[in-house]
Amino acid sequence: MSPSIANALSVARVPISIAVLAIYSPDDSLRFLVAIGLIATAVGTDLLDGFLARKFRTTSDLGYILDGLGDRAMYVSLILVLVVSKSVSLSVAWVLIFREILIYALRVLSPAWHKSKQLLRPFSKWHAAGIRLWLASYIASDGLRLYNQKDLRLEAWYGILQGFLLTATVVISYSGLYLQAKEIANAVSGDSRKDASGLGE
Numbered sequence: 618m619s620p621s622i623a624n625a626l627s628v629a630r631v632p633i634s635i636a637v638l639a640i641y642s643p644d645d646s647l648r649f650l651v652a653i654g655l656i657a658t659a660v661g662t663d664l665l666d667g668f669l670a671r672k673f674r675t676t677s678d679l680g681y682i683l684d685g686l687g688d689r690a691m692y693v694s695l696i697l698v699l700v701v702s703k704s705v706s707l708s709v710a711w712v713l714i715f716r717e718i719l720i721y722a723l724r725v726l727s728p729a730w731h732k733s734k735q736l737l738r739p740f741s742k743w744h745a746a747g748i749r750l751w752l753a754s755y756i757a758s759d760g761l762r763l764y765n766q767k768d769l770r771l772e773a774w775y776g777i778l779q780g781f782l783l784t785a786t787v788v789i790s791y792s793g794l795y796l797q798a799k800e801i802a803n804a805v806s807g808d809s810r811k812d813a814s815g816l817g818e
């Protein structure tokens with residue numbers, strides 16, 4: 618199977634994320650359901666692209682980047698949705714979005730990023746699980762408020778859960794980025810020493 622199919626599924630999450638941002642409304646049942654359908658479609662493409670790439674052994678650095686790009690497009694879209702609905706503050710949104718920018722900054726600044734991506738993978742998985750649970754809890758809260766007139770945001774346990782998920786996600790994700798930046802810096806430093814040694818011979 619051509620790797621372009623899995624890559625196309627990854628890229629498809631970008632326009633889907635834009636549509637979610639435009640359509641999502643916690644106060645309109647039809648728009649809310651359409652947005653949920655789009656989010657479910659995005660989750661489906663996320664599961665399918667990786668499955669196809671592994672099954673047909675078409676994994677690549679390009680596929681890895683495009684998969685991450687599609688995921689981050691959805692994350693940013695949903696974070697902005699929460700900002701617009703005043704569920705999340707701008708400062709929280711900045712911390713979460715800046716993390717995504719830092720990842721690609723590291724990749725642009727150093728050709729050694731692919732050597733350290735295995736180091737970041739466990740942190741990325743925990744980050745993905747944390748932020749997905751965090752975002753899903755807000756969406757579930759909007760759904761309950763819209764259809765059952767029950768606002769979870771008024772419950773103390775819900776606030777504690779939100780705070781725990783957000784704090785754990787931020788700590789894990791930035792810890793992983795720190796370790797990756799350190800690994801890249803060491804790799805670049807080692808290459809520089811080799812170059813200097815070669816020039817001195």
